[in-house]
Amino acid sequence: MKLCLCLHCLCESYDSLPTSGQELFISLPDLRELIKQLQDRGYQFTPIDDGGDQTVTITFDDGYYNNRLFAELATEYSIPFILFVSAFYLSSGTGFPWLDITGQSYDQMHEFDYYAYFGANAGTAGIPEPDASVRPMTFSELQTLANSCQMEVGCHGYYHQPLSSRFENRLAQERDTSMAILRGSLNVSPRYFSLANGQYSKNVMRQLLNSYDKVFTIDGRPVRSNGRVVHRMSLVNPALGGPLIGQIDSALAPARRIKRALKTTRNLYL
């Protein structure tokens, strides 16, 4: 079986997490344990286009500065990974809105209109400085990380606008603005796109597959060899979701898989 995991924030320990976004954090000791458990089950950590059968690919979404903590494990276990970034935050240093807006947690943001929000705030004015533990990376920090690991940069949109059918008119802007910035700042042209909050319509998916080699969801299913749509498993803070290996096992449980497959089919027609 091939798996692809989606992570967000990393921390050394859970002792001093910020007040919002705690569900996004996974500690290095917990991640190390998961790596060992998956290796014990015979999995190899590979890039997503590896042809092997028993493989795991690790991805990070958004572009948090704390993702640099992964360099240690990536080097020790020779783990390649993809870091999907939303270009606006890395280029401006603006904090991610889901960590600033009272009452909105990350998974409540799937209907959030980022264009209205940033329009109303005249760009970045009035948006609070991000907490140091959850601030976006700068492009030079991202470049440093890329130089020290087997890391590939992926595109995660510009403002991180979820592309449900309600917002599919923003697709071209999310894709083209971010790609132009990534080319200009890093001299890379990402071949992979990950969907903000995992949202997509049938039309959005079709258009993204015209622009990218692979498109990444968080629909939580095993990865098909050579498949161009990669359904990742999203891992959350074990204090909320239980042990990481258990989160994977429960996503793989037959009943869950059927439910998710139906949900994916429904998403296509939203």
Ligand SMILES: [Zn+2]
């Ligand atoms: Zn994201």
